[in-house]
Amino acid sequence: MKAILFDLDGTLLPMDQEEFIKAYFTELAKVACNDKLDPKTLSTMIWASTKAMVENDGSRKNMDAFWESFETTLGEDCARVRTACDGFYTKEFHKVKAITKENKLARKAVELAAGKDRKVVLATNPLFPMDGQRTRISWIGLTEKDFEFITSYESDSYCKPNPQYFVSICERLGVKPEECLMVGNDEREDMYAASSIGMNCFLVTDCMIEYKEHRWNGEKGSFEDLIHKLEGMNE
Numbered sequence: 001m002k003a004i005l006f007d008l009d010g011t012l013l014p015m016d017q018e019e020f021i022k023a024y025f026t027e028l029a030k031v032a033c034n035d036k037l038d039p040k041t042l043s044t045m046i047w048a049s050t051k052a053m054v055e056n057d058g059s060r061k062n063m064d065a066f067w068e069s070f071e072t073t074l075g076e077d078c079a080r081v082r083t084a085c086d087g088f089y090t091k092e093f094h095k096v097k098a099i100t101k102e103n104k105l106a107r108k109a110v111e112l113a114a115g116k117d118r119k120v121v122l123a124t125n126p127l128f129p130m131d132g133q134r135t136r137i138s139w140i141g142l143t144e145k146d147f148e149f150i151t152s153y154e155s156d157s158y159c160k161p162n163p164q165y166f167v168s169i170c171e172r173l174g175v176k177p178e179e180c181l182m183v184g185n186d187e188r189e190d191m192y193a194a195s196s197i198g199m200n201c202f203l204v205t206d207c208m209i210e211y212k213e214h215r216w217n218g219e220k221g222s223f224e225d226l227i228h229k230l231e232g233m234n235e
Contacts, residue, residue: 001200001233002175003148004113005166007184008124008133010207012109013140014101014223017209023099027092031084036077045073053127054159058168062126062153089131097139105223106140109183110147112230119148119173123166123182125189126156148173160189163196170197183226185209191216202226 006012009020025046029039052069053062071078113120124133130152134144144150149172151165158165170177177198184190184201186209191201195218203220221229 001118001181002179003119003121003170003173003181004230005121005123005169005180005182005194005199006110006113007182007186007190008122008136010185010209011183011190011204012103012106012122012142013136014103014207015099016207019099020096023096024093027095028085028088031088031092032081034080037074037081042081045070048073050127053153054162056157056159056162058157058164060157062156062159063129066153086129086131089129089135093132093135100139103140103223105227107142107146109223109227109230110142112227112234115230115234119175120146121169121173122147122150123169123184124151125160126151126153126165127159129153130155160186161193163193166194166197166199187211187216188214191218202229 009015010017025039025043029042033039033042049066049069052065056062056065067078067082070081074081110120122133122137130150133150133152137143151169156165156168158168166177166182170180178200181200181202182190182194183204184194185204185207187203188211191203192214195201201216201218203216203218204223204226205220206223
């Protein structure tokens with residue numbers, strides 16, 4: 001194995017995704033909303049713009065897909081909201097940490113993954129700006145330096161569950177899909193999408209997101225089970 005890819009939310013960083021999104025939108029609304037933009041409308045617009053990123057065909061960066069969609073709806077006030085959002089991820093976003101759970105094994109997993117000169121990538125869905133990715137990994141004691149690279153909406157042009165997202169990671173690493181292990185908690189976005197191009201996969205079940213149409217019958221277990229697997233890979 002030449003590379004190990006880690007998902008973040010629900011994998012390295014334990015959380016209830018619905019609670020996280022609710023808290024995230026609540027805090028974001030405090031800095032982005034005004035008399036022209038109410039929290040409900042902001043939420044609707046974020047989901048619509050997120051959909052534009054998920055449907056991105058690789059012709060532009062996810063960041064551009066998001067803000068083009070946002071500006072189409074909001075118009076002139078988009079610049080103000082964008083400025084507010086840019087500052088949010090290094091400041092107010094930290095308040096959302098209270099919704100997540102501690103993972104004392106996160107650093108150990110990443111360090112084990114880097115054994116035998118393997119490359120380690122934070123393959124978190126690139127729906128957030130890099131500042132948002134850096135902030136979330138800081139909650140589990142990790143930094144950008146712990147990874148070969150981190151996918152973000154500035155750098156990427158595809159999103160999970162598009163298999164091309166994983167293809168692009170392989171291209172950046174210069175490895176084949178079968179030389180990679182994808183570690184995630186989502187049966188569809190992580191397991192199904194990555195395995196569809198030939199990647200090896202491990203489903204972390206602690207905060208698992210299930211899909212009836214994409215049941216994962218491959219390797220899986222708790223985060224502690226993952227640690228044992230990684231230890232075995234270094235023997």
